[in-house]
Amino acid sequence: MTQFVLAGVLGALFALGTFLVLRRDLVRVVWGVAIMSQAANVYLVTMGGVDPGDVAPIVYEGTTGVTDPLVQALVLTAIVISFGTTAFALALTMRVYQEHGTIEMDEVGRSGREGVGQVGPADGQEGPVDGQEGPAAADGGAVPEDRGGETDG
Amino acid sequence: MAEQAVVAPLVVALVTAILTLLVRRADRTRRVVSVGGVLAYAGAVAWLFAAVASEGTLVYQVSDWPAPFGITLVADPLATFMLGLAALVAVPALVAGVRQVGPQGQRVSFHPLYHFVLVGVSGAFLTGDVFNLFVWFEVMLMASYVLVVFYGGTEHTRAGVRYVVLNLVASAFMLVAIGGLYATTGTLNMADMARRLAAAGTEGAAIADPTPVLGLSGVLLAVFALKAGLVPFQFWVPSAYRAAPAPVAAVLAGVVKKVGVYAIVRLYFTVFAAGTVDLGFGLGEGFLAYYGPVLFLMAAASVLFGGLAAVGRDDLSDVLAYSSVAQVGFIVLPLAVGAAVPAVRELAVVATLVYALNHAAAKGLLFLVAGEVGDAAGTTDLRHLGGMLERMPALAGAFFLGALALVGIPPLSGFFGKLLVFDVAARAGAEPALGVALGGAVLTIAYVTRAWNRGFWGAATPAVVDARTDGTVVAAVAVLAVAVVAIGVGFDPVYRAAEAAAEAALDRAAYVDAVDPMEVDT
8 A cells, every 4th residue: 555655646746846847937946856856765765665564674683574774875865965956956046036137947048148148249158257256256145055055965 | 905096086086175175265275285186186097097907907895895785986997997088187177277267266166166076077987886876976966066157147057057957857867767776676786786687587586577677777878868968968068068167168078978978888888788688679689789779869869960050150169069969979879889789899889988088188178278268369259259370379279189189180089089980880880870970070070170260260350369378278278189199199008998998898797706796685
């Protein structure tokens, strides 16, 4: 029975994640990615085998019928990684909002192209180096969070 | 002692990354530590390369946990070949980065992130454990996310969102595939997995039916194709390479992409090749027979799409980015042929590795040149450039060498890469592959000539007249230019290294013996 419930939950989570990733709103996209990685984690736990009779893997002499501890260790690693990446994705969302004034991906795409047109083809890519760090450092918002995401991983 | 050499590149890169974090405040010290660290990394790679060349495959069981319980690091000729490739690009790119990335950027996070990318890359090349491969991928990606949005402008955040979201979704898929592989094979150790797959279906084997492994490895292939930037997963490539600082673009195109290629060689040709399953459709049995057509379609589409798109671009960075989509197609094309035709398999892996090395050096060089052109002239738009040969002859000369290496003119490194790709296709009698390679070569000539004619010949435009190049960057570019020539002129040792790597990639029994995972009842 547990297997069927888990299978249903996994399917629903992946469907929800996919749905959210395909939205235009960047915050929803980040939610979608977060849900997808959590769904992958749940999937990973179930891959150790689901048997309602099994107990937690705290092994004394003669303990039998424990669940597979390896998948749980894997999931702990994966949770830490997805925590870091989600934090980074949210920081990036904020930065996108600061730069574009919107988090609608359609408008972000358009504003980016218009932006390049206004500045002229010279800037925007690898243009003058000194000017480029200016906004990142001046706003101060994105840079520390970027590093936060990095060290968490 | 020799076993310790296996972790040396990892430890050196990690220590350097942490040290550069600690000395953030002192500009001069940080630069010295960072450049010294990357030189030490190259030294560690050279030490490991020499150790593996003299003593054969080295295995390091982390914390002395025996395989398959612990994490195994395996340094075989394939891993050391790839590490050598990484070191070749990493050193000049960092030296150029010291000049090309502004002082504020270097103070903030450039150096630690750069070294964390190297940590992830080295770990991915060395690991012998599928889940650990995922972790190293994440280490590498996490640092590269920040490097892509490094400048934090409109353009960069837009490229960053695309890059980050795609890779996060890919990571979720990679976890799913790894979880499925664990459930079907009962192990995560690559050597153990290969052994169990080879024994699948026999009496008392751990795997009764290997068919699910084929599907799960297919999911993994999509993830690796995304990392390598193969069509139809190429769409993050151009914007990310344009947004990243030039030295980072050099490393992303030169090294990080090759991690995807390496993963395909290691997992599919060493591990999954052990599996057999009746495929139907006249494909025969064996997992590789299934991957042959799949890889061929992706490689052919990459070569043609990347080439056509590069011909039509007006921006030098864009041309190079699309060109790297096409070139990764060239790298994977022999793999596709080798997967389908066992007779040329070893030569095919050699061709892939040689081409990968050539692409790493040449494309790394070209991205550094493009970055320096952007810094000196203020633009990389070919419509505003012209006459650079006159104004910056050293940089133009290096670009010329890199471009010719992409085309494949002897005696440069690219000649042997192309030659081997054609050789593999011809020996296998694979006419479609020959046709694709020929078409791709013509397209390469077209976009390279176009970029050269517009940017470097003719009268100097106003942007170019006032341009001043940086001596250090030109020196870093020159190092790669020398490498491009040296690989071509002194090709024999490179070929022997690639041959040893290909043998190691295909000799499953030797790989399993070296790791020697214990038999476990499941």
